[in-house]
Amino acid sequence: MAEGGDRAEQAPPPRPLDAIDLDILRMLQTDGRASIRSVAERVHVSRANAYARINRLIDDGVIRGFSARVNHERAGQGASAYITLKIVQNSWRTVREQLQALPGAAHIALVSGDFDVLLLVHTPDNRTLRELVLTRLQSIPEVLSTRTLLVFEETDLDPVAGPAGAAAGLSPDSEPPDNP
Secondary structure, three states: OOOOOOHHHHOOOOOOOOHHHHHHHHHHHHOOOOOHHHHHHHHOOOHHHHHHHHHHHHHOOOOOOOOOOOOOOOOOOOEEEEEEEEEOOOOHHHHHHHHHOOOOEEEEEEOOOOOOEEEEEEEOOHHHHHHHHHHHHHHOOOEEEEEEEEEOOOOOOOOOOOHHHHHOOOOOOOOOOOOO
16 A cells, blocks of 8 residues: 555556666665765766656655654664554544554554554653553554564665665675666
């Protein structure tokens, strides 16, 4: 399910991405602050072409935004957990709206399997996490049950080694093309 849920229904059908688009995505995943000039130089296109491609990727919903990768512990959010929820059938939209309003909610996914929703939260400490689960989540009428999985350690995957790199035909130990 796409971020924002209903937005996927309004988006145009996906266009195929060429090698230059994939290079641009990989570069922006590694450094979201890269200038248009540096992107153009790296992928060997004009600045106007790079600018147009990035805008097309944004307009097509391929690029959903730009953000910083945060070390949550150093940012005062020392407790993280994945919380699974079983919810009342056909209540996804209502529950999603309420989960989006939770402090510390970082990722929400409607999933299949033994539970319905997977929620990632970051809180300052375990006491705050406990209050979020026992007071906020379990008071949502459509939430039937929860299970909390504490995160002991996290590792962000490098975009080149992760799925984006694999889609571009890169192995974890290969260099990105035209890497100076």
